Amino acid sequence: MKSEEESTVSKPSACLGVRHAQALLLFLAMLIAYGMRVNMSMAIVSMTDTDLENSFDWGSKTQSLILSSFFWGYAVLQVPGGEMAARFGGKVLVLTCIVVNSAVSLLIPIGAYYGGWQMVCACRVIQGLSQGFLVPSMHHLIGKWFPLEEKSRFGTFVHSGGQLGTAVQLMISGFISSYWGWPAIFYVNGTIGAVWAAVYVFLGSSTPQTSKVISDEEKMYILTSLGHVGEQKKLKTPWKAIFTSVPFIALIVAHSGQNWGFWTLMTEIPSYMKQVMGVDIGANGVMSALPYLTMYLLSFPLGYLVDLIQKKKWLSITACRKISNTIGHWGPAVALIGLTYAPAGDATTAVIILCVVVGLNAGQYTGYLLVHIDMAPNFGGTLMGITNCIANFVSILAPLVAGLILTDQTDPDQWRIVFYLSSAVYIVCNLIFIIFGTSERQTWNEPESKDTDDDVTTEKNVEKVV
Template identity: 60%
Template sequence: MCSKIFGIRHLQVLLLFFALVLGFAMRVNISMAIVAMTDKRSEDPFDWNMQIQSIVFSSFFWGYIILQIPSGELAARYGGTILVTISIAVNSVVSLLIPFGAHYGGWKALCVLRGIQGLSQGCLYPTMHHLIGKWVPLEEKARLGTFIYGGTLLGTGIQLVASGYIAAYWGWPAIFYINGSLAAIWVMFYFFLGADSPQKSKHITREERLYIQTSLGHLNGQKILKTPWKKLALSRPFISLIVMHSGHNWGFWTLMTEIPSYMNLILKVDIKANGTLSALPYFVMYILSIPCGIISDYGLKKNWFSINTCRKVSNSIGEFGPALALIALCHSPPGNVTQAVGLLTVVVGLNAGHLSGFMLVHIDMAPNFAGTMMGITTFFANVVSIIAPLVAGLILEDQYDIKQWALVFYVTSCIYIVSNIIFIIFGTSARQPWNEPEETETNPDKIVEQ
C-alpha cells in the first residue's frame, strides 16, 4: 500500500479536475452571458428571441459530438495528455475571440465559435476515462473519479456566480476574456506537469508507480486490443448505458441552459442575484458528490453491497430524485422565489448520484475499452443535448407563460424516469466477456485503462 498522502497520482487528478472546471466554465458561460447580451436595459442589446437563443445554446454540441468516438481510440493509441491540452488551449483562444465575433458576426458567428469550442471539447470525457484508468488505483476509483468529474459541477457553479457579477460590473465580454486567460494558465502548468501514465511520468517515485501498477494489473504491461465494435453494438447492457447517458444529458442541459432565463423571466431576479441563485444547485451537487464517492468506495470495501447494486442505487438517487422535484416545481406557487430555488437546488443537487452511478459503469463493464465506450455514450448523449434546448425553445412560444415552463419541466421529468428504469432493468456493472478479445500486440508503454 502506498502511504503517501499526496502523490503524483493526486497531482494528475488535481490537474484533470481543473481541466474540467475550466472546460465546463467555458461550456456554460453563455447561459448567463446571453441574459446580459439580450437585456433590453443594457447598451446595444442583441435582439434575439428564445428560438435564436436556443440555437446558440445547442451550437456547442454541433461540434462536440464529432470527436466523441474517435477520441477514445486516439487516447488509447497516442495518450491522453496531448488531447486534453489541445482541448483547453483551443477553448482558451476561441473564448477570447467570442466578444469580437458576436459584435461583428451576430448570433451566426457566435454559433460557429461555440461549435469550435464544442469540437475541441469532444475529447474531454473519453480522455478523462482513459487517464483515470491509467492513474487511479482500483481502491480509489470512486472517490478520485468522482472528484475529477466533480470539476464539471464546481466549474459550472463558479461560472454562473462569477458571470452575474462580471457582467454587472465590467460587461459581458469580460466573462469570455477571463475564462480564456485562466485556461491559458492551466495549459502552461499541464504542459510541464501532466503525464499519460505512471510509466511516463518523470516525477513519480518507484514506490507509487509500483502501487498503481499492482492495483491495476499493469506490472508486465498490457495488451493493445482491438475494439469489439460488433459486440458493443449488440450488448444490451451497453445500449441501456447509452439510453441512460442520453436521458441524463437531456435533463442536465435543459436545466443548465434554461434556469438563468427562468430566473430572469418568471422569477424576476436581477443579473447578479440570477447568477448566484442559478449556481446554488450546482454547488450543492458538487458538495453531495464527495460523500457519494466516499460512501461507494467504503461500502464496496466492506462488502455492504455489490458493485451493481451500488451503481444502480446511486444512479436512481441521481435521476428519480430530480424527476420528483421537477414535478413538485410545476405545482409550486407562481412567483415564490424561495420555494422555486429550493426545488431547483434539490433537482440539480441530487443529480450528484450519477457520478458514482452510470458514469463509472463503463469502467466496471469493460475497463480495457472504457475510453471508447465513454466516447460512444457521450456521442449519443450529446446528440440529445443538441435537441433538448431546441425542444425547450419550441415549447416556450411565450417565454413569460408559466404553463409552458411547466411543460418543459414535465417532459424533462419523464425522460429522467424512463431512462433510469431502462438502466435498472438492462444495465449491469458485471465485467463483460468481450473485455478480453483476441490480442494483436503487446507494449508495456501503452497501457489500456483498468
C-alpha cells in the same frame, strides 16, 4: 489473475501522491472547460445591452444561434475522441482541448468586433469541437490513473469540476463584466486556461508508466489494483461486441435519460421560474449557481460512501452503481414533480426544491458515469465517447419537445406536462439500467485476438513530445 505477490501490494505510506496531483489537474481542466462552455450565456447579456458601450444589436434569433453553436461541434468528435485517447493517450487530447478553448476565448472579443455574430458562432463551433475530446479523454485517464479502491471518489472529484465551473462562471461573470466590461470574461477564462496548460505540460501524464515524477511504490500500487502490471498492448476495439452488448445498451439508455432530464432543467427552468413563479433566476447569477453548487457539494459524500462500501465489501460494485444512479435519477424525478406544486411567487421554496432536484443528480457521478470503466477499462474512453455522442443528440431533442408542449409559457398545466415527461424519462431509463445494466468486467474487454497495430508505442512517443 493477479499473483499472490501482486495482490498484497499495499497502499503507499505517503498521504499525497502523484495520482492526487493528476486528480487535481483534471478537476481544474473540467472546471475551466465547463466555465468556457457556459460563459457565453452570461456574456451575451452584456454584449447585447444597448445601454453599454461596445454592445451589438443582435436579436433573439441571433442570440439563440450563438448560444447553440457550441453544441454543433461538440457531438462530432465524441467517438473519435475515445479512440484517439486509447491510441495517443488522454494527456495530449485534454491539453489540446484546453489550449484551443483558451486561444479561441482570447480571440472572441476581436472576432465579435471585426467579424460580427458569424465569427462568434465560428469560434464557439471550434470550442465545441475541441471539447468533444474532453469527457472521453477524462474517462480514459480515470481508468488509467486511479486504483479500484479509490475510483469512485477520484472519478467523482474530477467530474464534479464541471458543475463547480458552471457555478463559478455564473456567479463571477456578472461582476467581471460590470467592472471591466464583457471582453474581460473571455480574457480571464483564456488566461486561466493557458496557465493550466503550462502546468499540465510538465506535471500531467497519460499513465503512471509514462509519468516522470511518480514513485515506484505508488506506480506499482496503481498498476496492481487495475491489473495493468506488465506490458500493455493496444487492443483493437471490438465494435460488434460493444454494440450487441445488452449491458452497454442499458448504459446508453441511462446516459440518454440523464441528458434529457438535465438539459430540460438547464434550458427550461429559467423560463418556468420567471413566467410561472415570478422569479427572474436568469438575472441573478448567485441564484442560478446555487443548484450547481449543491450538486458539487453532494458529490463528495456520495463518492466517499461508495468507496467505503466497496472497501468494507458491504455491496457489489454493480449494486453501488445502481443505488447511486437511482438517487441521481429517481430523486430528481420526484423533486421535479414537487416543483410544479410550489406556491407561485414563493422564490425561497422554489429555489430550495430546485437545489434538491439538481443536487440529488450528483448520484450520477458514482452511478452510470463510472460504469464505462467498470465494464471495460481498456475501452472506457471509447464507450464514453459513444454514449456521450448519442446522449448529446438527446440533449438537443429534449428542449425541442418542451417547446412543442409549451404553447403558453404562463400556463402551469403545460409546465406540469413537461416536468412529468422528464420525470417519466428519468424513471424509465434508470429502471432499464437497473434491470439490464452491470459493472461486471465484460469478456470483450480483453479480446482473444490481441493483435496490436503498428502504433503500439505511439502513446509513449506523444508523451515525450508534450
